[in-house]
Amino acid sequence: MITVAFDQCADDPRPFIEAAEPTHPSLIDSEHLVADLYRIVNVPTVVWIDEHGCIARPNDVAFGNDAFKDMHGIESAPHLEALRRWVKGGVMPLDKQEVRDLQIPPTMEEQLGRTEFSLAWYLHRTGRRAAAERHFVRAGQLAPHDFTIRRGSMPIRGMDPMGSDFAELYMEWVQAGRPYYRPIPGSKDD
Amino acid sequence: MIRNSFTLIDEGRVHVTPATMAGERVWLTPGALQAAFGWEVKPRGLCKDDRCIPVHGHGDVVTDAGVDLAGFAALLSRPLALDLEERVACLGASATDRAAKLASLDAPDFTLPDVDGTMHSLSDYRGQKILLVAYASW
Numbered sequence: 419m420i421t422v423a424f425d426q427c428a429d430d431p432r433p434f435i436e437a438a439e440p441t442h443p444s445l446i447d448s449e450h451l452v453a454d455l456y457r458i459v460n461v462p463t464v465v466w467i468d469e470h471g472c473i474a475r476p477n478d479v480a481f482g483n484d485a486f487k488d489m490h491g492i493e494s495a496p497h498l499e500a501l502r503r504w505v506k507g508g509v510m511p512l513d514k515q516e517v518r519d520l521q522i523p524p525t526m527e528e529q530l531g532r533t534e535f536s537l538a539w540y541l542h543r544t545g546r547r548a549a550a551e552r553h554f555v556r557a558g559q560l561a562p563h564d565f566t567i568r569r570g571s572m573p574i575r576g577m578d579p580m581g582s583d584f585a586e587l588y589m590e591w592v593q594a595g596r597p598y599y600r601p602i603p604g605s606k607d608d
Numbered sequence: 609m610i611r612n613s614f615t616l617i618d619e620g621r622v623h624v625t626p627a628t629m630a631g632e633r634v635w636l637t638p639g640a641l642q643a644a645f646g647w648e649v650k651p652r653g654l655c656k657d658d659r660c661i662p663v664h665g666h667g668d669v670v671t672d673a674g675v676d677l678a679g680f681a682a683l684l685s686r687p688l689a690l691d692l693e694e695r696v697a698c699l700g701a702s703a704t705d706r707a708a709k710l711a712s713l714d715a716p717d718f719t720l721p722d723v724d725g726t727m728h729s730l731s732d733y734r735g736q737k738i739l740l741v742a743y744a745s746w
Binding site: 419420421422423424425428430431432434435443444445446447449451452453454455456457458461462463464465466467468469470471472473474476501504505514517518521523524525526528529530532533534536537540541546549552553556566569570572573579580 | 690698702711713725730741
């Protein structure tokens with residue numbers, strides 16, 4: 419396993435990482451590079467990569483346990499079971515065309531949103547907070563359902579990612595029909 | 609036209625160079641374009657590695673004033689985020705390039721630090737099955 423935290427510095431996820439006592443790499447991605455490369459728009463997102471460096475199962479929402487199942491409605495068991503079958507038994511979850519069909523490619527607006535976010539982050543880091551804010555807002559307008567941009571920018575901007583700004587964002591997303599929220603079945607029989 | 613120091617960002621690399629500005633337009637010298645983005649102005653067009661994009665028919669991208677930054681980005685179909693007041697521009701990855709890479713099913717490589725600052729690349733773990741988990745403290 420490799421974990422990647424879309425956090426502005428190591429200190430933000432550090433308590434979670436230390437509690438997990440991981441034997442795997444826990445990486446920090448303050449530039450949201452992996453979000454850009456893999457078109458990740460929310461967390462948690464899992465991607466399976468095989469021994470040859472190929473994507474075996476594309477972006478999906480999956481949780482390691484059922485602690486918050488009542489909130490998001492996703493059972494952890496199907497994904498974990500499929501993962502076990504793949505790791506221990508070499509059972510491929512999907513064929514290559516199914517993987518491609520389940521990928522959601524980025525749009526030009528989303529990529530411009532990510533670029534505005536990168537500009538905002540640079541301006542923030544170099545002390546130009548007012549200018550940074552303009553570009554964080556612009557990024558959110560271009561990619562309104564990208565939580566890595568809209569929610570991910572909140573701690574940077576001194577906003578509470580668990581507070582009313584997030585509640586508004588979440589309602590917008592629900593009213594838009596929960597875009598791209600289509601958990602992949604654990605197996606073809608699910 | 610005013611000549612000012614301008615910051616250009618491409619794939620995390622930051623480059624500061626003089627640029628010419630007038631209204632909302634920014635021009636780079638061919639030298640600055642190459643230093644910041646790796647693209648050269650050649651008779652057959654704008655070139656990088658083994659790829660060339662003709663500028664004929666793209667009006668005023670390359671003129672005596674230099675290379676128009678927004679025009680250059682549009683020619684490459686890459687997003688450009690620009691702050692004229694702060695004189696910073698960020699050139700992003702094109703949706704087409706990202707989509708093509710994902711459709712190939714090759715997992716894009718990346719290099720990032722862990723909590724202790726040690727760098728790790730995805731390709732370091734080639735030969736193993738990998739569960740890549742993206743999360744955040746938010």
